[in-house]
Amino acid sequence: MIKLKDIRLGAAAGFNLLIDSLDVGEGEIFAVIGPNGAGKTTLLNLLALLSDAGEGSMEMLDRNAFYGANKMFLRRAMSVVFSQPYLINDTVYKNVALPLKLRGVHDYGCVAEMLELFKIAALKDRNASRLSQGERHRVSLARAFVTRPKLVLLDEPFSSLDARIKSSITRDLRRVIKAAGAAAVLATQDQAEALTLCDRMAVIINGRIIQQGAAQDIFARPVSKEVADFVGVETIIGGKITGKSENLCSVKVGDKVLEVIAEYNAGDSVFVCVRPEDVAVSKSAEAGSMRNHFKAKIISIEPWRLEYKLSLDCGFNLISAVTKQSVESLGLKAGAEVFASFKATAAHLIKR
Amino acid sequence: MDFILSGLQKGLALIFTGNAEVYAIAELSLLVSLFATGVAVLIGVPLGSFIAVKKFPLKKLAISIINTGMGLPPVVAGLFVMLFLSRNGPLGFLEWLYTPGGMIIAQIIIALPIITALSVSAMQSVDPNFYRQILTLGASERQAVWVCLKEIRLTVTAAVIAGFGRLISEVGAVMIVGGNIRHQTRVLTTATVLETQMGNFDTAIALGLILLMLSFVINLALTFLQQQRAGAK
Numbered sequence: 410m411i412k413l414k415d416i417r418l419g420a421a422a423g424f425n426l427l428i429d430s431l432d433v434g435e436g437e438i439f440a441v442i443g444p445n446g447a448g449k450t451t452l453l454n455l456l457a458l459l460s461d462a463g464e465g466s467m468e469m470l471d472r473n474a475f476y477g478a479n480k481m482f483l484r485r486a487m488s489v490v491f492s493q494p495y496l497i498n499d500t501v502y503k504n505v506a507l508p509l510k511l512r513g514v515h516d517y518g519c520v521a522e523m524l525e526l527f528k529i530a531a532l533k534d535r536n537a538s539r540l541s542q543g544e545r546h547r548v549s550l551a552r553a554f555v556t557r558p559k560l561v562l563l564d565e566p567f568s569s570l571d572a573r574i575k576s577s578i579t580r581d582l583r584r585v586i587k588a589a590g591a592a593a594v595l596a597t598q599d600q601a602e603a604l605t606l607c608d609r610m611a612v613i614i615n616g617r618i619i620q621q622g623a624a625q626d627i628f629a630r631p632v633s634k635e636v637a638d639f640v641g642v643e644t645i646i647g648g649k650i651t652g653k654s655e656n657l658c659s660v661k662v663g664d665k666v667l668e669v670i671a672e673y674n675a676g677d678s679v680f681v682c683v684r685p686e687d688v689a690v691s692k693s694a695e696a697g698s699m700r701n702h703f704k705a706k707i708i709s710i711e712p713w714r715l716e717y718k719l720s721l722d723c724g725f726n727l728i729s730a731v732t733k734q735s736v737e738s739l740g741l742k743a744g745a746e747v748f749a750s751f752k753a754t755a756a757h758l759i760k761r
Numbered sequence: 762m763d764f765i766l767s768g769l770q771k772g773l774a775l776i777f778t779g780n781a782e783v784y785a786i787a788e789l790s791l792l793v794s795l796f797a798t799g800v801a802v803l804i805g806v807p808l809g810s811f812i813a814v815k816k817f818p819l820k821k822l823a824i825s826i827i828n829t830g831m832g833l834p835p836v837v838a839g840l841f842v843m844l845f846l847s848r849n850g851p852l853g854f855l856e857w858l859y860t861p862g863g864m865i866i867a868q869i870i871i872a873l874p875i876i877t878a879l880s881v882s883a884m885q886s887v888d889p890n891f892y893r894q895i896l897t898l899g900a901s902e903r904q905a906v907w908v909c910l911k912e913i914r915l916t917v918t919a920a921v922i923a924g925f926g927r928l929i930s931e932v933g934a935v936m937i938v939g940g941n942i943r944h945q946t947r948v949l950t951t952a953t954v955l956e957t958q959m960g961n962f963d964t965a966i967a968l969g970l971i972l973l974m975l976s977f978v979i980n981l982a983l984t985f986l987q988q989q990r991a992g993a994k
Contacts, residue, residue, distance in 0.1 A: 457897050459893050459897070481899075484896065484899055487897070489897035493890065495890060495894040497908060511895075511898055511904050511908075552898070562897075
């Protein structure tokens with residue numbers, strides 16, 4: 410469906426973009442995640458044929474997308490949804506029908522179907538300027554799917570929506586994309602949104618795709634410190650592998666030794682990555698099945714999402730996420746002494 | 762003071778008694794200015810829109826030249842059109858000098874930069890992402906510009922009003938190119954100048970009043986249209 414190879418986009422496009430390889434298959438929902446200014450929108454603009462062709466090759470629907478004569482065919486086979494829904498000053502119905510009108514299609518039968526699908530049928534005669542932000546997004550999505558596109562590009566499509574509406578639209582969207590059998594590329598910095606919608610994802614940082622694959626793999630095994638940092642790994646500490654027994658590496662961090670399952674060899678310098686939700690905190694000195702168990706002092710405690718984030722000093726800095734109930738039952742507070750533990754499989758090593 | 766009041770009375774009498782010559786002059790004025798405005802809109806609005814959305818070398822210079830054209834003195838435009846249409850000029854074969862056709866050409870040249878420049882400005886006020894969004898909906902560039910123009914129709918109508926206002930009140934170019942020939946190329950502005958110079962203040966006032974009324978009625982119609990659309994928002 411989409412095949413990008415050796416893409417080099419210069420500063421003329423407004424941003425340097427370097428992509429060695431990117432494939433999105435038919436019916437697949439692919440997310441491109443990355444921090445602000447990483448190049449997500451530049452990549453989407455490239456796919457939407459809105460920026461000047463760069464070096465390299467870009468195939469879409471088995472056609473060379475950099476060949477000018479294919480531009481209109483490809484544009485009419487795809488739909489793009491921007492973060493802001495840009496609607497014309499007309500009724501909801503006419504907004505949704507606009508892509509059909511532009512293609513010279515006179516049968517507007519599927520407009521009603523899209524209005525139903527995105528739950529805006531009751532608003533069909535209302536002027537788009539009188540809609541709420543959530544309704545505008547739904548109109549924008551209905552308009553994007555009315556032509557039954559083979560490819561859908563979504564550029565931070567829900568960034569201006571509150572969590573409740575976002576969750577409702579995201580659920581509907583995945584259902585519609587899958588039902589249409591279209592391939593979709595979603596650019597977002599919202600990891601939860603990407604996880605809800607996508608089958609595979611790529612992490613883009615400073616204009617380069619650093620890692621791509623299944624979402625769970627990227628979150629559990631980031632390939633670089635930057636990716637780890639972006640996907641929410643709060644503990645990233647430098648160390649050196651001092652010994653290895655089968656796949657169990659002993660990593661010296663300061664004066665402590667951590668045990669981590671990894672493929673690296675003794676003598677390698679690495680970063681040890683531990684996600685906060687994988688670090689357990691207790692008052693008990695019993696390690697249980699955890700291979701890494703350290704006495705720690707709580708440096709700070711602060712609200713984090715729906716939980717609390719503890720910053721711990723175990724001889725190295727370790728971040729743990731604990732529930733409100735745990736904070737209360739264990740009497741956790743800054744300065745208190747606790748035990749922090751995590752499994753050898755919960756930590757991940759990145760070669761330095 | 763009396764001669765002003767007397768002029769007003771006689772002027773109103775000329776209007777309400779349906780003086781044929783006065784009405785013929787008014788009709789020609791209206792036809793020439795409306796036709797010239799129409800042609801300038803048909804050329805200027807698409808031209809201005811494409812200048813606004815297209816990337817090309819020396820774009821800023823092109824916009825500066827068009828903006829300068831907004832202040833083009835009508836007598837200069839008239840002079841050049843006269844020279845081009847004169848018997849020995851490059852367009853002399855048309856034999857349009859001292860005809861309404863020649864006057865229309867002169868007025869198009871005056872209105873075109875105004876309508877083009879205001880269209881450039883109006884189109885540049887459209888969010889570039891809106892234009893890009895329309896392209897991604899499957900629009901050709903021409904279709905995308907058309908959709909954007911419909912969004913900024915209020916501003917484009919204002920450009921039309923400005924262009925027509927400039928033409929209906931313009932005297933220098935039509936005087937030079939038309940020659941102010943009775944029953945042929947005499948329009949409200951040139952006739953007013955002539956009657957004033959001849960001391961016929963009543964006729965001059967009548968012509969002036971008709972000019973004001975015509976201008977008012979046309980602008981009222983355009984403004985009504987514009988505000989009706991604004992109200993629909």
